[in-house]
Amino acid sequence: MNDDIAIEISDVTMKYRLMTEKIDSLKNFFIKKVRNEIKYEEFFALKQVNFSIRKGEVYGIIGMNGAGKSTLLKIIAGVLKPTSGRVLKRGSVAPLIELGAGFNGELSGYENIFLNGLLMGYSKKFIKSKMEEIIDFSELGKFIHTPLKNYSSGMRARLGFSIATVVKPDILIVDEVLSVGDFKFKEKSEMKIRSMMKEGTTVLFVSHSLGQVESICDKVIWLESGFVKEIGAAKEIIAHFKQHA
Amino acid sequence: MKTHVSNLVKYKDLFLELIIKDIKLKYRNSLLGVLWSMLNPLLMMVVLSIVFMEFFKNNIANFPVYVLTGRIVYQYFADATNFAMDSIHANGQLIRKVYVPKYFFPLSRVFSTLFTAVLSLVPLALTMMVTGLSLRWMNLLVIVPIFYLLVITAGIALILAAITVFFNDLKHMYSIVLMILMYMTPIFYPISIIPEKYLTIIKLNPIYPIVDMFRDVLLYGTLPSLTLHLICVGYMVVYAGVGLLVFYKSQDRFIYHL
Numbered sequence: 001m002n003d004d005i006a007i008e009i010s011d012v013t014m015k016y017r018l019m020t021e022k023i024d025s026l027k028n029f030f031i032k033k034v035r036n037e038i039k040y041e042e043f044f045a046l047k048q049v050n051f052s053i054r055k056g057e058v059y060g061i062i063g064m065n066g067a068g069k070s071t072l073l074k075i076i077a078g079v080l081k082p083t084s085g086r087v088l089k090r091g092s093v094a095p096l097i098e099l100g101a102g103f104n105g106e107l108s109g110y111e112n113i114f115l116n117g118l119l120m121g122y123s124k125k126f127i128k129s130k131m132e133e134i135i136d137f138s139e140l141g142k143f144i145h146t147p148l149k150n151y152s153s154g155m156r157a158r159l160g161f162s163i164a165t166v167v168k169p170d171i172l173i174v175d176e177v178l179s180v181g182d183f184k185f186k187e188k189s190e191m192k193i194r195s196m197m198k199e200g201t202t203v204l205f206v207s208h209s210l211g212q213v214e215s216i217c218d219k220v221i222w223l224e225s226g227f228v229k230e231i232g233a234a235k236e237i238i239a240h241f242k243q244h245a
Numbered sequence: 246m247k248t249h250v251s252n253l254v255k256y257k258d259l260f261l262e263l264i265i266k267d268i269k270l271k272y273r274n275s276l277l278g279v280l281w282s283m284l285n286p287l288l289m290m291v292v293l294s295i296v297f298m299e300f301f302k303n304n305i306a307n308f309p310v311y312v313l314t315g316r317i318v319y320q321y322f323a324d325a326t327n328f329a330m331d332s333i334h335a336n337g338q339l340i341r342k343v344y345v346p347k348y349f350f351p352l353s354r355v356f357s358t359l360f361t362a363v364l365s366l367v368p369l370a371l372t373m374m375v376t377g378l379s380l381r382w383m384n385l386l387v388i389v390p391i392f393y394l395l396v397i398t399a400g401i402a403l404i405l406a407a408i409t410v411f412f413n414d415l416k417h418m419y420s421i422v423l424m425i426l427m428y429m430t431p432i433f434y435p436i437s438i439i440p441e442k443y444l445t446i447i448k449l450n451p452i453y454p455i456v457d458m459f460r461d462v463l464l465y466g467t468l469p470s471l472t473l474h475l476i477c478v479g480y481m482v483v484y485a486g487v488g489l490l491v492f493y494k495s496q497d498r499f500i501y502h503l
Contacts, residue, residue, distance in 0.1 A: 016501070024502070025414035078344035081497040101342035118259040119343055 005090065006171055006202040007053040007076060012085035014046040014071055014226075045071040046082070047226040055090070055170075058203040060217035060234060062210065062241055067223040069206045073097055073173055076204065091170025091202075094120075099160030105149035109140055109159055112148050116163050130166045137192075138162035139185070158185055165192055171202045190216075210238050252346060260349050267357035282361050286316060287368040297433050305435050307464060309372050314459040315432030317369060318390075321362040322398050322452050323423050329354040329402035330419065333410045337503035347496045348489075351406035355399045362391075373463065383462060390458035390469075393477040397451050400484030403492040410499050430456060451480045 018041045023029050032038050046068045053059055061069050074080045075087060077095035102119045103112050113134055117127040135144050138158045148156065165172075174193065194216075197203055207213050213220060213234065220237040222229040230237050253260075272278035290313045298308050305311050332350035333340065340347060366387075370380060409415050429450045431439075439447055447453060454476045461469045 024412060026412040026418070027414060029412060079342065080500060095343070098342035102339050115262070118256075118262050119339070119345060121255050121259070123255075124258045124262075 004055050005052050005088075006055045006057070007090070007204070008086075008088040009049055009051050009072075009076075010086045010088075012046055012049045012072075012075060012082045012087060013044065014068070014075065014080070015083040016043045016045060017041075018043055044226050046075075049085070049223075049226075049228055051221060051228065051231055053202060053204070055202055056197075056200045057219060058197055058205065058217045060213035060220040061204065061206045061223060062208075062213060062220055062238070063223035063229075064245075066225070068226045069223055070097075070175065072223070073175055073204065073206060077173055089171060092167065093171045093173065094164055094167055094169035095173045095175075096161065096164050097173060097175045099164060100156050103148055103156065103160070106147060108147055109138075109144040109151070110135075112159070113163055116160070120164065120167075122167070134159075134162045134166050137166075137188075154182065154185070161189055165189075165196070168196070168199065169201060171204070172196055173204045175206045176208070210242070214238050256346055256349070259345070260353060263349055263353035264357045267354060268360050271357070271361075279364065282364040283368050286313060286320070286365045287372070289316060290368070290372065293433055303435070307376050307378065309376055310369070310378060310464050311460065312433050313369050313372055314463055315430060315456050317362060317365050318394060318452055318456045318459055319427055319430050319432055320365075321358060321394065322401075323427075324361065325355045325358040325398045326402050326405055327419070327423070328358055330405045330409050330416060331413075333406050333499055334413070334503065341500060341503055347499065348403065348492055351402045351492075352399055355395065355402050359391075359395060369463070378464070381466065383466060383468075386462045386468075387459060390455045390462070390477070393458070393481055394452070394455045396481045397455070397477075397484045400481070400486070400488030401451070403488030404484075407492045407495045407499075410495070410502050426450060426452070429453070432456070451484065454480070 023032060023038065029038075049068075049072065061072065063069050071080065073095070074097065075082050076089070077093060077097055079095075079097075100112075100116060102116055104115060107115065110131075113131065114124070114127055118124070122130075135141075138144075138155075138161075140155060140159060143151070143155065151159070172193065193203065197216075203216075205213065205217055217234045219232065220234045221231050222237050222241055230240060275281075290309055293312045293316075294309045297303055297312070329351035332354050333347065336350045339345060370384075373380060373384075405415065405419065429447055430452055431447070436444075436447070454473050458469045458473055458477065461467050461473075
C-alpha cells in the first residue's frame with residue numbers, strides 16, 4: 001500500500017440476509033428448520049466497491065436515498081463489518097455519524113462528555129484536559145450541569161459535535177451533521193471542519209446538499225444502488241448527477 | 246492480535262467506567278444496598294443451617310461455613326452469567342451507532358458482579374469466627390479459586406451473551422439449567438452421598454472444583470491438591486477459549502438482530 005493513502009476500500013460488498021419472517025427464539029427456529037420453512041432474501045447494500053483516498057483529500061459521497069452512502073460510512077467507521085472485501089485505514093478516525101451516541105438523559109452535560117468521550121475511545125485524562133475546550137465550543141455555558149433530558153435537540157447536537165471534534169483526527173467522517181444547530185453554529189462547525197482540512201485531515205463527507213458538497217469537496221463518489229457509478233472531480237460528477245436525476 | 250491488544254489499551258478507561266457504572270446503578274440511592282448484599286447470604290445460611298442441621302440431620306463439620314462457601318460460589322456464577330446474558334441487547338442502541346469492542350458489555354457485567362461476591366466474603370469471615378474457625382493468613386489464598394471462577398464465568402457469559410442475541414428465549418431455558426447446576430453442586434449436601442455412577446457427572450460441573458477449593462483454604466485449612474488446580478486450569482482454558490471463539494465469530498452479525 002502506498003504511503004500517502006489514507007483509506008483504501010477494496011472489493012467491499014455488503015450483503016444483508018433478510019429473513020422473510022423474524023425468528024428470534026430457539027423454539028421457533030427448530031420448528032421452522034424441521035419444516036424447512038426458513039427462507040432468506042438477499043439484499044446488496046454495496047456491491048464490489050473499490051476506491052482509495054489519499055491523505056488530505058476531501059471526498060464527498062452523493063447518491064439517492066438507499067444508495068448505500070450511510071452503509072459505506074458505517075463500514076469505514078467500523079460499526080459494520082463488510083460481508084466481503086477489505087477496508088484499510090491509516091491513522092485515527094473520528095466519525096461524526098451519530099452524534100451523541102450513548103448520551104444518557106439522566107446525567108448532566110458534564111457527565112455525558114465523559115461518557116461519550118470514553119465511547120469514542122478517549123482516555124479519562126484526555127477528556128479532563130479538554131473539558132474546558134469542549135464546553136467552550138458547545139456554547140452551553142451554565143447549562144453544562146443541567147440533566148441532558150432538559151436540553152433542546154440543538155443543544156444536544158452542539159455538545160455531540162464539540163466532543164467529536166476535540167481531537168485532531170487523521171480521518172474525519174461527516175454525515176449530514178453540518179445541519180445541526182442554528183445558522184451561527186452551522187457556520188462555526190463548518191469553519192472547524194475547514195480548519196481541520198487545512199491541517200491535512202482526510203475528510204469523507206456525505207450530504208444531500210449538493211451545493212455544500214461542491215463547495216467543500218475536491219472529489220466526489222457517486223453511489224447508485226450499491227455500485228460506484230462515477231468517481232471524479234466534484235464539479236463534473238455533480239453536473240452528471242444533476243442531469244441524471 | 247496486535248490490533249486487539251492496542252484496542253484494549255485504548256478503550257481501557259471505558260471498560261473501567263462500564264464496571265463502575267454497573268456497581269453504581271445497583272447500589273444507587275441505597276446505603277442499605279451494600280448491607281443487603283452482606284445480609285442476604287447470612288440469612289440464607291441461617292435458613293439452610295436450620296433446615297439441614299435440625300430437620301435433616303447430617304454429619305458435615307461446621308455446616309454454616311460449608312453451606313456459605315458453596316452458596317457464594319454458585320450465586321456469583323448464577324448472577325454474573327444471568328446479568329451478562331442480555332448485555333448485548335441492553336446496549337443495542339449503542340452498538341448500532343458507534344464502534345465499541347462488544348465483548349466489553351458481557352465482561353464488564355461479569356466483573357461488576359464480582360463486587361457483590363467479594364462483599365459476601367464479609368459475612369463468611371464473620372461466620373467463620375463465630376463458629377470457632379480462626380482466620381489464618383492461608384485464607385487469603387481464596388483469591389486463587391476466585392480468579393479461576395472469574396475466568397470460567399467470563400467464558401460462559403460470552404457464549405450465553407452471543408447466543409442470546411439470536412435467540413432471546415434462551416433466558417428461560419437457562420434458568421432451568423441454573424437450577425440443575427445448583428443441585429449438581431454440593432452446596433448443602435456432602436459429596437459422599439452421591440452414588441459412584443453419578444459422580445462423574447457431578448464433577449463435570451465447572452463450579453464443583455472451585456467450591457472444593459474454597460472449602461480447602463477456608464474451612465479445612467489445607468492446600469488444594471495439584472489435580473484440583475489442573476482441573477480448574479483446564480476448565481478455564483476450555484471455557485474462556487470457546488467463549489472468546491464463539492463471541493468473536495458471531496459478533497459481526499449481532500447488529501442485524503438488535
